[in-house]
Amino acid sequence: MDLRQIRYFLAVADTLNFRRAAERIAVSQPALSQRIKALEDDIGAPLFERSSRGVALTPAGEVFQRGARKILREVELALSSARLADRGESGDLTIAFNEIAGQQPLVGQCLGLFRAAFPNVAVQLSEMGMAAQEDALLSGAVDIGFHYRVPGPATGLAYRILDEAAFMLVMPEGHALARKAAISLEDLANQPMVRLRREINADTHDGIVQAFATHRIRPRILVEASSDAAMLSLVSAGLGLAIVMGAQRRGGWEGLALRPIEGLAMAKQFVLAWDAAKRSAPRDKFLALVDRAAKMAPGGLER
DSSP states (O other): OOHHHHHHHHHHHHHSOHHHHHHHHTOOHHHHHHHHHHHHHHHTSOOEEEETTEEEEOHHHHHHHHHHHHHHHHHHHHHHHHHHHTTOOOEEEEEEEOTTGGGSHHHHHHHHHHHHHOTTEEEEEEEOOHHHHHHHHHHTSOSEEEESSOOOGGGOOEEEEEEEEEEEEEEETTSGGGGSSSEEGGGGTTSEEEEEOTTTOHHHHHHHHHHHHHTTOOOEEEEEESSHHHHHHHHHTTSOEEEEETTOOSSSOTTEEEEEEETOOOEEEEEEEEOTTSOOHHHHHHHHHHHHHHHHSTTOOOO
């Protein structure tokens, strides 16, 4: 099995038509059919079901399709990393992130690839909130910041939106609303609720309050928590439901269900920020690597 066979397979899997797939990858249809047959022989299972009605993926083909896409993404990232490494950069790079941003797979993936590609760059990591990140970026104490808020225009910071996370309802798995695929704000009218104190996150607090007010709903707030972890603990204890950012998934979620909320037009943008007025070769290499990884990541927003 080689990468060419994988690319041939994905061309057929995407089009479900051998003729169109052959045209897409510029090979003859017989040659394509032979390579697919050889791949099926290597795997020991048919990947496509061919009939008078057309071509369809078999269960084995569906599984292989997911793995094949992942393989190609990893190869592309590995090639990008190898080419960057060939230039042998050195220096320092300080990266900041808040708690939730640090949980995102893209951050860890890019850090790992960067360390492998630029072993001579000393990477320092620092956890801090957005306000502290902005100050640190402007002072030069930090080169790059990951957060879930776009920097204010007055800061002059450059930024890139990598993804977007909607707010969702979290509740015990045994709760009646957990049986619904999606929740409306009206469903929450008589439900006990838990929320973060306003001084912890004013933007999120005010956005949720405004959403309920717009729908003329007065939520039953039983308790306010001082942290996301405390809020999840209160929900787990059955003291109420909570509205949280869907990207927030590290620890404390056992026994809890997460559902989308219809009518709640709230989302946080996953942002990478830096001060373009300051020069940093390692930072520019890291930005290039993030660009490649974000474009290949499922759900990523190319900006």
